[in-house]
Amino acid sequence: MFTSIKIENFRGFKSFELQQLGRINLLVGENNSGKTSILEAVQLLCSRNDLDQLTEIITNRGEDFWDDDGKGEHQLDIRHIFYDHEIKPGSKLSISANNNQEKLNILIAMLPANNTNFRYKETKISEENVSSNNEDFDNLKKLGFIIEWNQNELPPDKFLLYISPDGGLSIDSIMMFRHRKSLSASIIPKTQFVRSSSLTIEKMIDLFDQLVLTPEEKIVAEALNKIDSKIKRIAPISSHKLRYSLGSRGGFLVLLSDGKRVPIGSMGDGIWRILGLALAIVSVKNGYLFVDEIDTGLHFTAMSDMWRMIWDTAKKLNVQVFATTHNSDCWKSLAEIAQQENVTDDGIRIHRIEKDKSKSIVFNESQMVIAAERELEVR
Numbered sequence: 277m278f279t280s281i282k283i284e285n286f287r288g289f290k291s292f293e294l295q296q297l298g299r300i301n302l303l304v305g306e307n308n309s310g311k312t313s314i315l316e317a318v319q320l321l322c323s324r325n326d327l328d329q330l331t332e333i334i335t336n337r338g339e340d341f342w343d344d345d346g347k348g349e350h351q352l353d354i355r356h357i358f359y360d361h362e363i364k365p366g367s368k369l370s371i372s373a374n375n376n377q378e379k380l381n382i383l384i385a386m387l388p389a390n391n392t393n394f395r396y397k398e399t400k401i402s403e404e405n406v407s408s409n410n411e412d413f414d415n416l417k418k419l420g421f422i423i424e425w426n427q428n429e430l431p432p433d434k435f436l437l438y439i440s441p442d443g444g445l446s447i448d449s450i451m452m453f454r455h456r457k458s459l460s461a462s463i464i465p466k467t468q469f470v471r472s473s474s475l476t477i478e479k480m481i482d483l484f485d486q487l488v489l490t491p492e493e494k495i496v497a498e499a500l501n502k503i504d505s506k507i508k509r510i511a512p513i514s515s516h517k518l519r520y521s522l523g524s525r526g527g528f529l530v531l532l533s534d535g536k537r538v539p540i541g542s543m544g545d546g547i548w549r550i551l552g553l554a555l556a557i558v559s560v561k562n563g564y565l566f567v568d569e570i571d572t573g574l575h576f577t578a579m580s581d582m583w584r585m586i587w588d589t590a591k592k593l594n595v596q597v598f599a600t601t602h603n604s605d606c607w608k609s610l611a612e613i614a615q616q617e618n619v620t621d622d623g624i625r626i627h628r629i630e631k632d633k634s635k636s637i638v639f640n641e642s643q644m645v646i647a648a649e650r651e652l653e654v655r
Contacts, residue, residue: 277622279376285370287316298625301598304654324382324464325435339356343442357369369383379426386439468560483556484555486559495585495589495592496510496558505533507530510551563595565596612648
């Protein structure tokens with residue numbers, strides 16, 4: 277479990293720190309203060325050179341493009357993960373974290389081929405791989421996109437990808453490095469990112485299939501039962517044809533206490549959101565859960581049950597949670613859990629993110645409770 281995180285030159289952050297992290301960390305702050313960027317930064321650190329995670333982070337924001345030279349190559353516009361949306365020789369970003377046992381760091385740098393710093397003397401970029409008719413590309417055509425991941429004093433895990441003539445990172449070239457993930461899969465912690473739009477039907481069915489006949493399957497059913505006591509069981513629809521015939525809220529049936537089987541789409545957005553959260557957290561045992569706008573689709577009366585499920589499951593399965601909200605009912609419901617529970621060393625925290633500040637403002641359990649009781653605003 278991370279105890280502190282430092283972000284440098286990533287998206288809107290020149291330099292930023294999160295300290296006093298707990299098992300549950302709720303990020304609050306104004307729009308465009310960088311809350312989602314923090315979730316992405318921690319996910320990127322946890323990925324340990326899993327380039328699928330980098331691709332997901334970039335494409336989910338629409339920061340990708342197809343080149344216009346007739347080849348139709350799909351590329352990532354990597355400028356936008358760097359501070360001020362700019363890359364040049366020497367540009368670099370880093371994300372580092374400490375936990376009780378080790379220090380982790382990921383460095384992403386734009387270095388010319390003849391650079392001898394950062395132990396990249398062996399890096400060579402072939403001129404033919406970056407040939408271009410674009411005269412403005414002269415400063416970039418020998419530029420390498422280099423990722424280095426460090427854990428304590430172990431030798432760094434690093435590799436190079438070429439920048440395309442369009443200044444992007446080819447997704448085809450990323451695919452070539454997928455074999456690296458299998459080599460280090462045993463040390464990559466499980467992560468799941470739940471966005472405000474919730475998980476897709478396909479993703480939720482896949483996660484449920486992994487839980488069938490395990491103790492975690494029961495946790496999912498119990499989570500839904502807390503929101504609607506009539507729900508006894510849940511199961512994916514076995515027919516492939518029916519599975520995708522129920523729109524954006526399909527793919528599952530719930531068994532009610534009166535014996536009726538009902539499509540989950542009939543139960544409302546709140547049930548769908550809770551199902552996604554429950555599936556996500558039980559799928560990342562000993563890992564990390566990231567949730568953007570965690571209160572999406574939930575009535576304020578359901579938020580205490582949602583946080584209870586998140587807290588109990590996070591403790592039981594050793595999951596660290598990072599979430600965002602704009603909703604006062606959401607953080608006040610979390611304060612109720614902090615007041616009722618003996619949080620011991622795990623901790624529940626609210627972090628207020630403010631623009632142009634180098635650190636978050638941290639509210640621990642007692643401060644959260646006092647703020648809620650006195651109607652003080654922490655957002």
